Amino acid sequence: MQLTGKVRDLSTQNKTLERTGIHQITFLERAIRGSADLLDKHRGKDSRSDPSSRPRFVQIADEIRSQIATGALKEHDILPSERSLSEQYDVSRMTGRRALEALETEGLVYSADRRGRFVSPQRLKYNVSNMVSFVRTAQADDVDLRIEVVETTETVADSRLAALFERPVGSAIIAYTRLFHSGGHPIFIETEYLVADRFPDFLQNDLRQSTTQILENSFATTASTGDIVIRMRGVQPDEAQLLSISTSHTVIELEQVIRDEAGVPFCFGNQVWRGEMAEFSAHTIVARRSADKD
């Protein structure tokens, strides 16, 4: 019965081969191994009875991971494709795919839609305490950074923004969304909201620079304190497109409220990071049960 199945498979597979015309050698190789393989399958069921009890796709992922670790594969190098992995390790394409997907969720690998998968670069370090502008510290650290302005709008405060800014609902708000690239690759999306009456004509500025700088230079406003929330969550379709990652991936969301010396909140920012691309640090000072509660 199984053999009959095999024969039928051959006929359909040949039809395919006539069109694609390239996998014939691989196919023949597998056919030669075929008879022995059939016995193997009936015996111990591959790998599970073996001492190496780890799933095949994990083993393959491990091999690639070590190739990255040893430097055989370097940052932004292209990885073997799903199909070539399946030939190389004599597994199905799906198994090769799972290995690559595992590396992707780990963050070691990123994928560019229909072009291939590549080795992820080193993480960017973002010191959230050092709120003196991510842009400026990054540039000081020689991180190449390109800022793309995605959208700028003048809108009004909904209930959430109103509460954050301690202003009435409907207050004029400036909003802009920017996409940050490093090494030619998107790293995070940032949307910032500013109280409009405090920063007239803010959007006239070139936003492809540190906004903290603009606020300091043109509006004499400096960040003094901030409240930050960091969480991991699933990516939204529109975000996925901007970050050029596939849906059903996780990102890190970082929200911050920035206050001036008087404690008045003037900027609300929302950042959506490719999780594998960053690392967040903070320096904290324990509030000795005085004002700060929670």
Next chain:
Amino acid sequence: MQLTGKVRDLSTQNKTLERTGIHQITFLERAIRGSADLLDKHRGKDSRSDPSSRPRFVQIADEIRSQIATGALKEHDILPSERSLSEQYDVSRMTGRRALEALETEGLVYSADRRGRFVSPQRLKYNVSNMVSFVRTAQADDVDLRIEVVETTETVADSRLAALFERPVGSAIIAYTRLFHSGGHPIFIETEYLVADRFPDFLQNDLRQSTTQILENSFATTASTGDIVIRMRGVQPDEAQLLSISTSHTVIELEQVIRDEAGVPFCFGNQVWRGEMAEFSAHTIVARRSADKD
């Protein structure tokens, strides 16, 4: 040619049905729809030509997501299984699986190996600035928290710990690993390292409580400042087991160095969180270009 393929499929499928014997109704249903389906397949290829151009598994995930949002499915409720989804939506098991996996990586759903998938509970909020013990603040917020001591060891400092503690390599170090549960479910793993000579007989204490409390009460040591790093990464197999999540998932790693009033580091902690289970907040004060220069 395609039709021939179909006929062949039927014959093999019947063979299978004789053994499993349970999915016959589903199979018949599908067979009745068969002729129309075949035409559909030849025309626009399901869903892609449709206005609803989103992949089938995304649509299914969306439906379940809205069921969670509306409260039809509540925290820790069990979700439909992969097989029942595939019947319900008339898709293959793999497609149903992908829908569930998507929800899992989003964090809306967690899976307990071979028992099923369940709706994730609300996130725990962890204020990292408020270093006055996660345990104590959680208990103040009525979060039920169970601490399981996984391992306690007395070891010596490797180069990394030595550097962190500003002590020579080989210094005696106390280490313990604890698993934190909430609502009967594992939330994060914490491993803490203490300089041994400063905290004699520390491991004699019951570690199923706030260690900050122990340090304050028995050793007159209070946390004053801390350095924290947060990053997203892939989970290690041993961690996955403790957290009862599957491999190839992402977790949030939180490392912290805790210092006393004199600025001397006395505790190094490493936490591995189920990413969907937590949300980290911090209150930061901008260092006005004085000491802090990262």
Next chain:
DNA sequence: CACATCAACTGGTATATACCAGATTTACCT
């Protein structure tokens, strides 16, 4: 009633196949 057993679940892994659409490369033609 306690305990062992077994049938029926569950997700996990794996294969084979198919077609799609976008990206890239090659080949050819002007």
Next chain:
DNA sequence: AGGTAAATCTGGTATATACCAGTTGATGTG
């Protein structure tokens, strides 16, 4: 040389099938 069209890559989606190993609940036995 330049440009276009076809071939051939890439991953994305989907189906059907199979067997595995835990979990759970029902069934029966001591």
